[in-house]
Amino acid sequence: MKTFLAFITKEFRHVLRDKRSLLILLGLPIVMMILFGFALSSEVKNSNVAVLDYAQDDASHLLIDRINQSQYFSVQQYLHSEAEIERVFRQGKVRLVVIFPQNFQEDLLHTNHVQVRLIGDASDPNTSNIVVNYASNIFRDYQNELSDNKKLPYSIETETRMLYNPQLKSSYNFVPGVMTLILMLLGAMMTSVSIVKEKEMGTMEILLVSPMRPLLVVLSKAVPYMVLCFIDVIIILLLAVFLLGMPIRGSLLLLLAESLLFIITTLSLGLLVSTIVDSQQTAMFLSLVGFLMPALVFSGFMFPIENMPLPLQIISNIVPTKWYYSIVRAIMVKGLGFSYVIKQTLILVGMTVFFLGVAIRKFKIRLA
Amino acid sequence: MAQPVIHTHQLTRKFGDFVAVNAISFDVQPGEIFGFLGANGAGKTTAMRILCGLLSPTSGEATVAGFDVYRQNEEIKKHIGYMSQKFSLYENLTVRENIQFFGGIYGLSRQELKEKTNNLIERVGLHDEADKLVGSLPLGWKQKISFSVAILHRPKIVFLDEPTGGVDPITRRQFWDMIYDAAHEGITLFVTTHYMDEAEYCDRVSIMVDGAIAALDTPAGLKKQFNATNMDEVFLQLARGAKRSDG
Numbered sequence: 001m002k003t004f005l006a007f008i009t010k011e012f013r014h015v016l017r018d019k020r021s022l023l024i025l026l027g028l029p030i031v032m033m034i035l036f037g038f039a040l041s042s043e044v045k046n047s048n049v050a051v052l053d054y055a056q057d058d059a060s061h062l063l064i065d066r067i068n069q070s071q072y073f074s075v076q077q078y079l080h081s082e083a084e085i086e087r088v089f090r091q092g093k094v095r096l097v098v099i100f101p102q103n104f105q106e107d108l109l110h111t112n113h114v115q116v117r118l119i120g121d122a123s124d125p126n127t128s129n130i131v132v133n134y135a136s137n138i139f140r141d142y143q144n145e146l147s148d149n150k151k152l153p154y155s156i157e158t159e160t161r162m163l164y165n166p167q168l169k170s171s172y173n174f175v176p177g178v179m180t181l182i183l184m185l186l187g188a189m190m191t192s193v194s195i196v197k198e199k200e201m202g203t204m205e206i207l208l209v210s211p212m213r214p215l216l217v218v219l220s221k222a223v224p225y226m227v228l229c230f231i232d233v234i235i236i237l238l239l240a241v242f243l244l245g246m247p248i249r250g251s252l253l254l255l256l257a258e259s260l261l262f263i264i265t266t267l268s269l270g271l272l273v274s275t276i277v278d279s280q281q282t283a284m285f286l287s288l289v290g291f292l293m294p295a296l297v298f299s300g301f302m303f304p305i306e307n308m309p310l311p312l313q314i315i316s317n318i319v320p321t322k323w324y325y326s327i328v329r330a331i332m333v334k335g336l337g338f339s340y341v342i343k344q345t346l347i348l349v350g351m352t353v354f355f356l357g358v359a360i361r362k363f364k365i366r367l368a
Numbered sequence: 369m370a371q372p373v374i375h376t377h378q379l380t381r382k383f384g385d386f387v388a389v390n391a392i393s394f395d396v397q398p399g400e401i402f403g404f405l406g407a408n409g410a411g412k413t414t415a416m417r418i419l420c421g422l423l424s425p426t427s428g429e430a431t432v433a434g435f436d437v438y439r440q441n442e443e444i445k446k447h448i449g450y451m452s453q454k455f456s457l458y459e460n461l462t463v464r465e466n467i468q469f470f471g472g473i474y475g476l477s478r479q480e481l482k483e484k485t486n487n488l489i490e491r492v493g494l495h496d497e498a499d500k501l502v503g504s505l506p507l508g509w510k511q512k513i514s515f516s517v518a519i520l521h522r523p524k525i526v527f528l529d530e531p532t533g534g535v536d537p538i539t540r541r542q543f544w545d546m547i548y549d550a551a552h553e554g555i556t557l558f559v560t561t562h563y564m565d566e567a568e569y570c571d572r573v574s575i576m577v578d579g580a581i582a583a584l585d586t587p588a589g590l591k592k593q594f595n596a597t598n599m600d601e602v603f604l605q606l607a608r609g610a611k612r613s614d615g
């Protein structure tokens with residue numbers, strides 16, 4: 001136990017003295033949270049709109065006003081002919097053009113039927129989709145207000161409720177995502193690099209001829225990173241709650257316990273890498289390409305897994321990040337209890353045991 | 369004669385078809401400075417790894433500090449010190465922290481550790497540098513500290529794997545003074561080197577060629593046997609016949 005403590009003390013000194021690593025370890029989660037929270041948002045706000053208003057009546061003015069007042073749009077330009085539409089899109093100044101036909105108000109009130117054209121810039125398909133949706137909502141609201149006074153003969157009204165995240169805030173999506181990515185990256189990369197570094201420096205040899213058990217050598221190298229990763233989890237959660245106003249609906253204790261489990265998973269992956277490679281560069285490269293890429297693609301954080309071709313959907317199951325991501329969302333966003341994440345937890349435990357087992361086996365073979 | 373600290377008999381290690389160490393037999397006495405010479409690829413490192421308990425032999429027998437290399441390698445590790453040709457302290461820890469760490473993993477008590485740390489700093493003359501990062505010290509000093517750390521836990525044997533590589537002659541001389549001091553205190557030193565002048569400092573020297581021990585005697589005895597004026601000539605005569613090199 002004394003040797004173990006001596007080792008951990010030394011390992012902490014390493015980490016704390018290496019300012020660059022420390023900056024990555026503690027700075028990265030903060031930078032990512034702030035980036036995703038304020039700069040990289042999947043909500044589309046303040047889109048520029050151009051209006052071509054043939055009607056120039058009260059109804060069209062009212063609607064233009066409403067579009068302008070919404071947080072999603074700002075009306076930039078008033079056009080005078082259809083020929084100008086092409087030009088404003090080419091210049092890339094606006095995302096959406098709204099065209100009101102002549103006699104808009106009259107037709108609306110008397111024939112009960114009128115067409116407004118929305119033209120979006122689909123060179124960026126996702127954004128234009130979202131923008132057109134926002135605009136349609138404004139028109140629908142107006143229509144509902146009008147029809148309150150009259151009875152429509154037939155009408156199907158859909159009442160939509162977005163459960164768990166009624167405002168469709170993107171932080172609900174990216175906070176679990178950032179947690180997953182950070183832990184995957186730091187856990188696997190930092191551990192493997194620090195172990196491989198000892199190999200490169202030749203100090204591993206000294207440790208191996210010491211009475212410390214080889215397995216203990218490797219495990220105690222992982223301990224400081226476990227602590228640091230856990231601090232990262234806490235930093236991210238604090239930022240999420242106090243800076244982005246995202247609630248933690250489920251049990252905090254459960255969330256932390258599951259995070260610890262996932263940290264152990266990534267550390268064992270790091271150990272596994274360190275038994276395979278012999279240089280720090282290779283370790284770093286392997287962690288980036290082998291872990292970060294799949295973590296990005298297959299966690300469901302950026303791309304919905306349901307939309308992937310079946311072979312990729314199957315592959316996604318062997319990526320540990322997918323399971324942790326789903327656990328965090330279940331606990332944080334939906335407020336579910338342990339009974340709902342048992343499956344994912346068991347899968348992570350299984351993976352951890354597997355990675356650790358292989359790593360230890362490999363480590364022993366190397367020594368023989 | 370006392371019980372030898374290292375005893376090997378027909379010690380062999382194969383890697384597949386390759387016989388890295390071929391039936392070597394020798395004894396090393398307590399307090400002896402034993403030179404272990406050989407060209408690159410002659411099998412020195414493999415033999416040393418076996419004696420340190422890092423590698424199991426394929427056949428033959430060997431005991432180190434009275435412990436069997438097959439079954440008791442954890443016991444062996446407690447009774448040996450090791451210093452490698454590659455620099456073996458942590459560059460981003462201070463001298464004091466390095467000493468504390470290595471003392472710690474050898475299980476020294478806090479009190480013992482404190483005493484020994486101060487002792488060591490005194491002996492090497494490092495008062496002003498004790499709290500500097502090792503990385504900022506010159507190579508010669510690093511190696512002196514490295515050696516002092518390797519004998520910190522009073523091992524029976526210290527293995528020195530090319531300890532003086534890249535060091536100037538004056539520092540090398542000082543380093544050997546430390547080795548002599550350690551030998552006087554009863555520590556056995558097992559040294560590999562490529563410097564033939566250093567071979568002259570050893571009590572006995574063995575020269576490995578192609579995995580086997582080609583000669584083993586005192587430096588004087590070897591020079592007489594090969595009719596040479598210095599160890600350089602002895603080594604060249606033996607190594608020239610080698611079939612393997614750089615492996």
